[in-house]
Amino acid sequence: MSQFHSLTVDKVKHETRDAVVVTFDVPPGLQDAFQYRQGQHLTLRAMIDGQEVRRSYSICSAVQDRQLRVAIKRVSGGRFSTWANEHVKPGVALDVMPPEGRFNLPLDPATRRHYLAFAAGSGITPILSIVKTTLLAEPHSRFTILYGNRASSSVIFRDELAELKDVYMERLNLVYVMSREQQDIELFNGRITQDKCRQLFQRWLRVEDVDYAFICGPEDMMHGVSAALQEAGMPKERIRIELFAAGSGHSVREARAEYKVEARHQTEVTVIMDGNHASFTMDKDKESVLDAGLRAGIDLRYSCKGGVCSTCRCKVLEGQVDMDVNYALEDYEVARGFVLSCQSFPATDKLVLDFDVAE
CATH class of the missing domain: 2.40.30.10 (Translation factors)
Incomplete structure (x- = not known):
């Protein structure tokens, strides 16, 4: 992989x-x-x-x-x-x-569900894949999409979404929320925020009728929508999140780099990837496992380095790490020992990480 x-x-x-x-x-x-x-x-x-x-x-x-x-x-x-x-x-x-990536749910043709999706800007990209796949695979399920943009000119996949709406008129509800373009219904003007979601749930959408929700957008939107859904009674485990833009993602790491310690301790790290074992030594509290591994010449997989994409996901088989930022892993994954190597700093003298474990 x-x-x-x-x-x-x-x-x-x-x-x-x-x-x-x-x-x-x-x-x-x-x-x-x-x-x-x-x-x-x-x-x-x-x-x-x-x-x-x-x-x-x-x-x-x-x-x-x-x-x-x-x-x-x-x-x-x-x-x-x-x-x-x-x-x-x-x-x-x-x-x-x-x-x-795991921004999805298993699909079953016999299932009858109501899915809800929130997207902003290019956050529509995975949502489009999810919606099209689900409507084709589950003929009894339906989808509601709230898609936030500045104006009509910035809407990605506008034509494709319109065609999808024409095909699934009874099973797809598509609503645009515009922040810089006035629409006839005031409720759909502005940005998708926690307060906006509260208004939507009070006046337009019954959260209790929704089985699962998908959210893809910037960090503030993600937290606001998730909080509003949970306020309205949706269990956290029924909310799926894909973050495409976080804050700097570096504040904790930079703070670590600036933190002075009198004596740095070494950690022996072994990584398992594609069936191969490789080892290197690194300082604690100085850099992430990913950065240290790359510096040691190991071609570890990564993409964003901000704790967002999960490309560097791995499982701790031995030892412990401190994971600073996590926007990609579910709570149950963390409980099972999965970490993001780009945000993980050794907390023990020996560390074994397996990049091959999928579940």
Whole structure:
């Protein structure tokens, strides 16, 4: 799973002024490796101005489409997203890691559920994959989507969502919430916040009628929507979250780096990945396990380094770590010993981490 493969870009579609949808040509020999579930993401790698840059982007296709594509929205100062929007064309080869992520639920054709999704901006990307896959796989289930944007011009997949609504008129309810474009219904103006959700739940949507909720967007939205859902009675375990933009994610790490200790203690770290064992020694409280492993020459998998994407997820088999930031793992995963290596600092003299354990 940690290996990159070179995939050729088949199509590039300019979805909005600042977003492109990139479709990859997956050769027959890699079809099995690149089978995906709804809501998963790909880690892309490219050399930009002589420096290796990695980023994760969500797959926006239904599983039934059997078409590997991602949406890349240009963000201010975003090195990879700017490069991709300007330079990725059909025929270009990119290094791509096989699909990862658990932002999904098992599907059953006999199930009859009401799903709720909140998305903001490019957060619609995994939601689109989840909604399309679910409506096809569960003919008795329905979906409600609340999609926040600044204005109509910035809506990613607007045409595709409209077509989806036409196909599933009785099973898909799609509502846009605009922050800079006035709509006729005042309730749907503004940003998707905790207070906005309270208003929606009081006047428009009964949370008790919803079985599961999916949330994908920036950090403040994620916390606000989740809190409002739980206030309205939805159990936390029925809320699935995918964070695409966090805060700096570095404050705790930087604080560690600035924290002076009189004597640093060494930790012997062993990592298991792709069936191979590799060991290195690192200082405690100085850098994360991921950074130390990379510095030691071990090709550990990673993407965001901010505790968001779960690409660097692994299980502690021996020893203990302090995990500073976690936006990707569920509580039950942490309880079973899973950690994010990009946010993990050794707390014992010996540490064994397994990157091959899936569950």
